[in-house]
Amino acid sequence: MNPISANDFVLAAPEILLLGGTCVVLLLDLFLSDRLRQVSYFLSLLTLAATAALVAGLPEGRHFGFNGMFVVDGAARLLKLVATATVAVVFVYSRDYLIQRGLFKGEYFVLALFATLGIFVMTSASSLLTMYMGIELLALSQYALVAFDRDSPIAAESAMKYFVLGAIASGILLYGISIVYGVTGTFDLGALASRLDAGAASQIGLLFGLAFLIAGIAFKFGAVPFHMWIPDVYHGAPTSVTLFLGAAPKLAYFALAFRVLAEGLGSAVEAWQGMLVVLAVLSMAIGNVVAVAQTNLKRMLAYSTISNVGFILLGLLAGTPSGYRAALFYTITYVVMALGSFAMIVLLSRKGFEADRIEDFRGLAQQNPWFAWMMLLLMVSTAGVPPFVGFFAKLYVIQAVLDVGLTWLAIVAVLFSVIGAFYYLRIVKVMFFDAPAEEGVSVTAGPALRFLLSLNALAVLALGLYNSALIDTIARALP
Amino acid sequence: MLTTILFYFYATVLVGSALGVVLARNPVRAALFLVLAFFTSAVLWLLLEAEFLGIVLVLVYVGAVMVLFLFVIMMLDINVAELRAGFTRYAPLGAVIAGLMIFEIVYVVWVKHLGYDLAAVGTPLAAGESNTKALGAVLYTDYALPFQLAAVVLLVAIVAAITLTMRRRPGYKQQDVVAQVATRKADRLRIMKVEPEKRR
Numbered sequence: 001m002n003p004i005s006a007n008d009f010v011l012a013a014p015e016i017l018l019l020g021g022t023c024v025v026l027l028l029d030l031f032l033s034d035r036l037r038q039v040s041y042f043l044s045l046l047t048l049a050a051t052a053a054l055v056a057g058l059p060e061g062r063h064f065g066f067n068g069m070f071v072v073d074g075a076a077r078l079l080k081l082v083a084t085a086t087v088a089v090v091f092v093y094s095r096d097y098l099i100q101r102g103l104f105k106g107e108y109f110v111l112a113l114f115a116t117l118g119i120f121v122m123t124s125a126s127s128l129l130t131m132y133m134g135i136e137l138l139a140l141s142q143y144a145l146v147a148f149d150r151d152s153p154i155a156a157e158s159a160m161k162y163f164v165l166g167a168i169a170s171g172i173l174l175y176g177i178s179i180v181y182g183v184t185g186t187f188d189l190g191a192l193a194s195r196l197d198a199g200a201a202s203q204i205g206l207l208f209g210l211a212f213l214i215a216g217i218a219f220k221f222g223a224v225p226f227h228m229w230i231p232d233v234y235h236g237a238p239t240s241v242t243l244f245l246g247a248a249p250k251l252a253y254f255a256l257a258f259r260v261l262a263e264g265l266g267s268a269v270e271a272w273q274g275m276l277v278v279l280a281v282l283s284m285a286i287g288n289v290v291a292v293a294q295t296n297l298k299r300m301l302a303y304s305t306i307s308n309v310g311f312i313l314l315g316l317l318a319g320t321p322s323g324y325r326a327a328l329f330y331t332i333t334y335v336v337m338a339l340g341s342f343a344m345i346v347l348l349s350r351k352g353f354e355a356d357r358i359e360d361f362r363g364l365a366q367q368n369p370w371f372a373w374m375m376l377l378l379m380v381s382t383a384g385v386p387p388f389v390g391f392f393a394k395l396y397v398i399q400a401v402l403d404v405g406l407t408w409l410a411i412v413a414v415l416f417s418v419i420g421a422f423y424y425l426r427i428v429k430v431m432f433f434d435a436p437a438e439e440g441v442s443v444t445a446g447p448a449l450r451f452l453l454s455l456n457a458l459a460v461l462a463l464g465l466y467n468s469a470l471i472d473t474i475a476r477a478l479p
Numbered sequence: 480m481l482t483t484i485l486f487y488f489y490a491t492v493l494v495g496s497a498l499g500v501v502l503a504r505n506p507v508r509a510a511l512f513l514v515l516a517f518f519t520s521a522v523l524w525l526l527l528e529a530e531f532l533g534i535v536l537v538l539v540y541v542g543a544v545m546v547l548f549l550f551v552i553m554m555l556d557i558n559v560a561e562l563r564a565g566f567t568r569y570a571p572l573g574a575v576i577a578g579l580m581i582f583e584i585v586y587v588v589w590v591k592h593l594g595y596d597l598a599a600v601g602t603p604l605a606a607g608e609s610n611t612k613a614l615g616a617v618l619y620t621d622y623a624l625p626f627q628l629a630a631v632v633l634l635v636a637i638v639a640a641i642t643l644t645m646r647r648r649p650g651y652k653q654q655d656v657v658a659q660v661a662t663r664k665a666d667r668l669r670i671m672k673v674e675p676e677k678r679r
Binding site: 002129130133 | 617620622623624631636638639
């Protein structure tokens, strides 16, 4: 029996502040008239800023709290900082979109903040129990966010699909956790690793549990063959929610895979490497090939997500420190690029019009050259063209795979990213060489969105040119 | 010896009532069978010295969840014949799944016989030690973090449920408390003279 100590509160201070701030927004929002709804928005941003400040002030090094269930290390600090920044950017991006559609309500911010708390818990989990609670916190908030636009039948349908499939995936993950607990007798990831090293667990039981764990992780990530929900949910959800779903939670799922597979089950790397190879190859194949046939940009980006998840898995399956670093690099750059790409849809949408078809981007270069160039940067970077950051992300991941001797896998990855380049460049072609539609595209968004989106797109170039800065940060986070 | 007899008795009742849930024609009866199943499983928990879980099962599932469930069943207009029609169609699939589960359980028992070292079974509490007290001692200390997080998850569930259901929509009926309080007897009540029914 170990009571909570003051040290636990120091380590969990960002989470406590985030929870407190969320509850304040939740309660205060009840008393605000629609005219004053902006208060909730600014208060949410303030909460995120204060949380980020506390994360920056966390002690250096690796510290455990709450009886070993909570860990603060370099990876947790970095992922939390990136997650708060991502969610804040999502809030700024979605403000105009939500106001135009009558969805500008406090609940959007409250649910997104709760989801952020879930991400925080997952990045800091050092026990399967804490990890599961974080997953549920994140997932429940996401289900509700997808169904947030109650008058849209397609949103309700996709929320239903997401909810049912997500519940099954949670069950599978929990089943895997219970089997791993059954064969090792511990939830603690550190103890799990040491017991596996000592050969205390039966191999067959562990493999059995591992298969379920990987299925659960793959579902959360959206890796093939557990990807069915991604296109429907991304397409059906309001774009401001898709923006959220496509970006911040990926950081948490990276933490899930890294903590469970690398930290907990690291010595069983041969067992899970093969499973991840299958998932990665299938994800890159299906994601890239099916994306070519899409006419809806949201669906196309959803399949692009699937293929990018394949690349993240490539880094993880190498099972080496440099592989994990490459996967983290890829995850962070993917989040930046996804944020910008989905925000372009938000930018071109206006009241009663969703710019989510590829043809809606026709002739953007003539109407609004600046944002056409910004979209060009984002698309070309996601396709993996140097000197943009997407290229370096792919390079490091492939490097990590080559280092462990999986040459064929590296070749497959390069081949599929070449196929992938086609549909990203098609967007560029549509924007620059097609005649604009009769009604034309117009940008009605406010200055905050314009400014931040430009910054977002330019960051893709800047991170590519100065990628060593990001690499150094990641090397410090994942020694 | 007595424990074994009790175990087999309650286990038989449990299996019987579980079958009753699936086979009962009347949904209300099926729900009542489910209550019986919960109750007997609570007794099984008690036999395993897990009295806290047993009590919670009765309090939460029998006391709250099943009562709500019965309400829902009674309120819904369920066409039993229509539900039955699907039974034979899905019966083979159900049989396959049941067979698979039985195989899995047998396999696990068999694997255990092969001598694989599954984790050690916990040690029973000393006589006089309370299971509830033991749980309470770790719930707020060792497991304080997951416990608090579970509370946050429940809060999210409440917020989500209210967000998704509380909204203005056409045909939405809402109580107007002011109108209810301000109403007068004369507005609502009409005294009628009713002829007593004549005995035939």
